[in-house]
Amino acid sequence: MARITLERVGHRYGHAPYALEPFDMVLEDGRSYALLGPSGCGKTTMLNIISGVVRPSEGRILLDDRDVTVVPISGRNVAQVFQFPVIYQSKSVYENLAFPLRCRRWPIARIKARVAEIADLLDLSGRLGKPAWQLTVDEKQLISLGRGLVRDDVAALLMDEPLTVIDPQMKFQLRRKLKAVSQKARHTVIYVTHDQNEAMTFADEILVMSAGKVVQRGTPQELFERPRTTYVGYFIGSPSMNVFDAEIGAGGVMIGGTPIAPGGALPSGLPTSGLRVGIRPEYASLAQPEDSDTLAATVVGVQDHGSVRIVEVAIGTARARLKLGRDIAPPSAQARIRLRRDKLCLFVDDHLIAAGI
Amino acid sequence: MMPKLYGLLKYSVILLWSAFVVAPFLWALTTSFKTANGVTGGPTYIPWLQYEPSLTGWRSLFGGAGGIDIVKPYLNSIVVTGSASAISLVLGTLAAYGLSRFDYRVGPAKNADVLFFFISQRIMPPIVLAIPFFLMLQFLGLLDSLLGLILVYIALLLPIAVWVMIDFFNNIPRQIDEMAMLDGCTPFGAFFRVILPNSLPGIIVAGLFCIIFGWNDFFFAFTLTFTDAQLLPVAVVALNSSVTPWWSLSASALISVAPLVLIAFLVERFLSRGNLAGAIR
Known part of the structure; x- marks a missing residue:
């Protein structure tokens, strides 16, 4: 629901070399993007910079025309799903899903309806009353996903290899659902993955990264037919x-x-x-x-x-x-x-x- | 065959251990109903058959002949331990969360040094603190007062609370905080609405430690009070005389340990709920 602009954004942890070299990028509103690259290439750093978990050592970030570089996480209205389930152990499944809405002070009836909708989508309806810590790992990850999807007004939905812990058969199904939901809500989606199939099927555009740099940005077909470097040639396909x-x-x-x-x-x-x-x-x-x-x-x-x-x-x-x-x-x-x-x-x-x- | 044998062995060990733990209590219980004759006449266990039960010991705790009045020191102990533990727990939890999540710099000192400063308060032997505490309370006019004792006990219990809680918070992944903020909480909201409910087992453990240390302290209660703000452990010592009144001491031991046993029973089910901290994976 927002255009994301990164201006000369770069990041280094302490005095280490750049984890992310300064670059400019505009991600258009309502499109889905995949960040593709091997481990340690800066994908997660870029994601964390956009969500505010990491403050970049240089550059500016804009959501639409609003400069959010120094705005704390809670003020950005960005949803993020991590690679491994992050759930609130002391709360029930329902409360986990409802939490982002409660933080926004939605009316209770509206929360109820929305949580039911998301639970239905993720096949969690039967488990809403259970304490969250009793669920299996992939069910917990479904909760994490659900918390990311439950707000329909987020500026951007960021997902950091969200399907790692999900078993392969469910992965395929879930990827389709995620795509359907995000298209329906017209979210701006950034999806981090090292799996090219996931990137190709999910995203409108793919950003291939290597060693802290975006090497090429394009549609799956462009990357396949005209890889800008041999690295992209190796990595895609x-x-x-x-x-x-x-x-x-x-x-x-x-x-x-x-x-x-x-x-x-x-x-x-x-x-x-x-x-x-x-x-x-x-x-x-x-x-x-x-x-x-x-x-x-x-x-x-x-x-x-x-x-x-x-x-x-x-x-x-x-x-x-x-x-x-x-x-x-x-x-x-x-x-x-x-x-x-x-x-x-x-x-x-x-x-x-x-x-x- | 093997599982049966294993079960037998397991329960034998548990039974043996239980006997070790429970026996002193039973001993104290029978002794508290004895008189001088019952105590000196060799080991006896069954009232009326083996010895003539008497309430002398219990009476001596409530103003009986040659005894004390335990009610006031008892209430004093509850007030001092309760308030000091509660305040230490609140301050300690907040301090531990801060030290676990944010980076501080006090001159050259960083988080680990600040933490060591907290915990080092318990490294020195208590006797070292007795005179400074005495002089400080004297200066404030708080000697022999409950408020003075509460302040001293907070100083003694706070390190324990910080120590237990920081370990607990360090085991809660930072991503939980980040997630809460992504969901729309402020940093304070993340702490109160997400981290704190997740930390209940840790808070209970820290609370138990505080209560046990506070309730059982004799040294500071003895050095910093005279008559008005007497605490239970000090009052009990007054029972001693040239002939040790075992019956009175047994009764006082039982009545002193009662609140701790009660609390242990109440919180046991929270402790056995397992470690809730591992919120990831």
Whole structure:
């Protein structure tokens, strides 16, 4: 319900190096965002800065046009769900869910109705009267989620890997419910995760983070097709992007002396070193006899993933993986591989300079 | 077979221990109804059959011949212990929460040093404090007064309350406070509405410690009072004479321990409810 603006916000704990390097960012009202990155990349720090749990060492935070940099947590009207359940042990399930509303002095009848609604959504209706400390871990996490969702007027809903303790079958269902609720309430949602599937299914936009920096921001498709760095290529997609060392020669872009994109429209002024080519496993396939510009490969292993097979091959000294449909027979020992030219990503010093050659 | 044997062993040990704990009470109970003849005539247990019961011991506590009047010191003890414990508990809980959650700096001293300063008050032997306390109360005109004793007891009990409570608060994750504030509480609201109800077991333990230490203190009650503000432990000592009146002492021991036993029974069910502090995971 609010636009979140971060202006030159950066944070370091004590005199340690930046946990979050100063950056600018605007998160639009009513959209859902995923912060994706490995542990320790600054995702949680960014979340805590927005909610007020952490005061940034520099920069300004605005909710809509209101500067909240020094506003304490309770004055920001932001809901946050932590990775592990945080519940009020001495209160019942009902009181846990009602607490944020009581703090806002809602009338009792309205609290009752809203708590019933949220409890119903999370399948907690039968347990409202129980003391919260008696519940199982995933039920407790449902309470935490419920407390995050129960207010329908929050400026933003922040979730820090909220489904970690939930078992896999329920995860899928719960993710859908969360998405439905937040869309209905037009919350601005920030969802921290290290699981790309979660990020891709949940968010309108994904912010990929690494070592205290936002490396790329975009829709799931943008991240998949045009990863700005090889890091994003590795991090997004399963299996991750294949990246080969490449050189420019007489035959255009070459991998290990074999041209893969002869005569293509290459950007001018390419450096002679540090050049790499990336291709998604989805866009690499077994070559047909009539194909040109194919790579000789040795099959190293085949993993059966049910609907697809992941074929791992060695191309010269490099390793690569192909995602093949089940209807394609996996090659036995030697194979020729074709890379889709329009899907090739060209990196210089690990930064994308062209997608599709 | 094994579980049966284990159960047998378990209950034997428990029974044995119970006997150890209860026996002195039974001994005191029988002794309190004896007279000089009953006490000196060897161990006897069953009234009327083995010895002639008498109320001499109990009478001596309520103004009987050669005895004391226990009622006033008893009430004094309740007032002093009760007020000092309650005040220490309130101040101690607030201090402990502050020390557990916020960073303080007093010159070069940080939280850990402030905490040590609190607790160090109990490190020195009480005798060291006797003269300073005496002079302070004298200066304030509070010698031999209940108010003076309450002040001294607060000084003695506060470290205990802080010590117990800070450990308890440190075990409550900070995220609970943060959560409460995210839910819309002020920092004070988070403490009163969320942390405090969660800390009931800790508060009860701290309260018990305060009451036990306060109720049983003899030394300061003895050095800082004369007649007006006499407390129970001091009054009981007045029972002693050249011939030890075991019957009176037994009766006074029973009546002294009664409130503590009562409190123990009342709070037992809160203590056995388990550690409520682990609110995460």
